[in-house]
Amino acid sequence: MVAGWASGDAMAAIVTGPDLRYRPLRRERLRYAFAPGIDGTSLTIPLEIICGASDGPHLAVVAGVHGDELEGVRAIQALSTAITCEGLAGTLLLVPIANLPAYTARTRRGALDGVDLNRVFPGRASGSISEQLAHALVHVLFAEMQLVVSLHGLGGYGTLLPWMEFVDVPGPVGQASYAAARAFGFADLMPLPLLPGVLIAALAARSIPAIEGEIGGQGMIDATNWQRYVSGVMGVMRHLGMLAGPTMPALAPRFWDLYWIAAPAGGLFERRVALGEQVASGQTLGIILDPFGDVIGEVVTPCDGVIGAYQTFASVYPGEQIILVWRRSRPRHVNTTS
Ligand SMILES: [Zn+2]
Numbered sequence: 001m002v003a004g005w006a007s008g009d010a011m012a013a014i015v016t017g018p019d020l021r022y023r024p025l026r027r028e029r030l031r032y033a034f035a036p037g038i039d040g041t042s043l044t045i046p047l048e049i050i051c052g053a054s055d056g057p058h059l060a061v062v063a064g065v066h067g068d069e070l071e072g073v074r075a076i077q078a079l080s081t082a083i084t085c086e087g088l089a090g091t092l093l094l095v096p097i098a099n100l101p102a103y104t105a106r107t108r109r110g111a112l113d114g115v116d117l118n119r120v121f122p123g124r125a126s127g128s129i130s131e132q133l134a135h136a137l138v139h140v141l142f143a144e145m146q147l148v149v150s151l152h153g154l155g156g157y158g159t160l161l162p163w164m165e166f167v168d169v170p171g172p173v174g175q176a177s178y179a180a181a182r183a184f185g186f187a188d189l190m191p192l193p194l195l196p197g198v199l200i201a202a203l204a205a206r207s208i209p210a211i212e213g214e215i216g217g218q219g220m221i222d223a224t225n226w227q228r229y230v231s232g233v234m235g236v237m238r239h240l241g242m243l244a245g246p247t248m249p250a251l252a253p254r255f256w257d258l259y260w261i262a263a264p265a266g267g268l269f270e271r272r273v274a275l276g277e278q279v280a281s282g283q284t285l286g287i288i289l290d291p292f293g294d295v296i297g298e299v300v301t302p303c304d305g306v307i308g309a310y311q312t313f314a315s316v317y318p319g320e321q322i323i324l325v326w327r328r329s330r331p332r333h334v335n336t337t338s
Contacts, residue, residue, distance in 0.1 A: 026051040034136035056090025067102025072151025075229035121202035154217030160309030176209035183239030187251040191331040256326035265297035
């Protein structure tokens with residue numbers, strides 16, 4: 001018997017209706033059974049509830065919405081170690097791996113239905129496994145939260161510069177999302193409209209502020225990266241009054257939108273720019289080579305910007321999004337001067 005399996009199993013009871021209510025100094029690990037699997041066992045979401053000595057805000061931090069984005073998973077494990085009930089006000093809900101079917105398969109999409117979980121929020125109670133999972137997250141786990149922080153990265157075949165997305169909508173939900181993004185401490189911020197199927201948009205539509213971070217990639221857990229996620233979440237918790245201590249002075253924000261460029265042909269992608277590099281409209285960012293080494297395509301940016309992400313795996317399919325340019329942007333609805 002593997003000792004770690006036995007201890008983990010013993011510590012996490014399987015429940016069908018998780019009780020997320022505040023109780024002083026409560027600390028509990030659970031597995032929320034959200035659907036039956038086809039083998040008759042339960043499909044579960046592992047979670048941890050940590051409550052402080054006094055009641056206060058309810059914050060959820062979630063990672064593993066995509067199964068091959070792992071820096072956030074490690075960050076949430078580290079938060080579980082770092083946060084004590086005694087040092088906390090309010091309730092912290094940690095969901096280290098939201099999408100176990102994708103995590104188990106080491107893929108972005110759910111292995112049981114091939115669906116991208118972050119395209120089907122708020123989900124359906126009677127839908128596919130990913131839709132049921134989305135429904136469970138939005139309607140059960142996050143329904144009573146004051147803020148949700150979702151931690152992403154690039155998948156197994158790519159890497160990126162850190163950025164933070166917030167919902168750019170009029171009113172208090174947009175303002176609270178923006179304030180949380182600022183408190184997280186990343187300088188590069190992406191205002192997002194209410195994109196269909198995306199978690200933070202589905203939450204905003206239910207008046208729950210939410211932010212979504214991006215860091216790292218390549219299936220790695222680089223300590224520099226996940227520790228930035230840990231300190232970012234702690235910055236948000238100080239901002240909400242859940243942890244004592246002064247909030248860090250926020251960096252001057254830079255606003256961007258995301259422009260992905262697709263491979264014009266399939267082949268070997270030879271990249272000619274690096275992360276963080278400034279590029280100008282019309283610039284060649286790389287070339288595509290056929291099996292004999294002849295150039296069969298040029299990857300050209302149609303806009304000025306900064307290289308924010310790219311696929312690191314050099315063989316590419318035609319039409320695949322292989323390189324991301326950050327374009328200068330401004331929020332449309334959120335007031336950034338207050
Ligand atoms: Zn993701």
